Amino acid sequence: MSDIYLTDTQIAVRLGMTLEEWVAVAAVLERSGLPQRSPLFNRRRHWPALQDFLYARERRTNQSVPAEKDKTNVGFKSTLPRPKEIKKRDNLILLGSHKARAEDGLSTADEKTPRQR
Numbered sequence: 245m246s247d248i249y250l251t252d253t254q255i256a257v258r259l260g261m262t263l264e265e266w267v268a269v270a271a272v273l274e275r276s277g278l279p280q281r282s283p284l285f286n287r288r289r290h291w292p293a294l295q296d297f298l299y300a301r302e303r304r305t306n307q308s309v310p311a312e313k314d315k316t317n318v319g320f321k322s323t324l325p326r327p328k329e330i331k332k333r334d335n336l337i338l339l340g341s342h343k344a345r346a347e348d349g350l351s352t353a354d355e356k357t358p359r360q361r
Contacts, residue, residue, distance in 0.1 A: 249288035258291075276301075 250258070256266035270278060279293040 248291055249282065249285040250291045250294075251288055255289060255291070255294065273297075273301075 252266055252270065253263050255270075256263045259266060261269070274280070278297055279290055281287040281289050
């Protein structure tokens with residue numbers, strides 16, 4: 245009986261919690277199906293059923309992450325620019341700043357005075 249049906253104190257120790265923490269957690273989890281205390285076994289909880297409940301709950305909460313992301317680059321399309329695109333984009337930025345100045349009528353040598361036409 246000592247390994248199969250446990251008191252709340254024993255459960256708290258096995259889960260690495262204080263008794264007060266476990267009682268609070270158990271009150272919340274009972275609403276979602278945590279195994280109840282058995283009156284036949286002196287109000288203790290069935291440890292294997294409790295373990296199954298906690299493992300199933302953990303699997304449900306971890307399923308929010310798609311399995312494809314765990315595999316290396318399966319179905320993964322990078323949104324990062326390719327090296328050539330970076331080079332082109334950097335050149336356009338550099339050239340684009342000169343073009344913008346020319347379109348605004350500003351001289352590249354002296355940005356404060358309008359270009360002579």
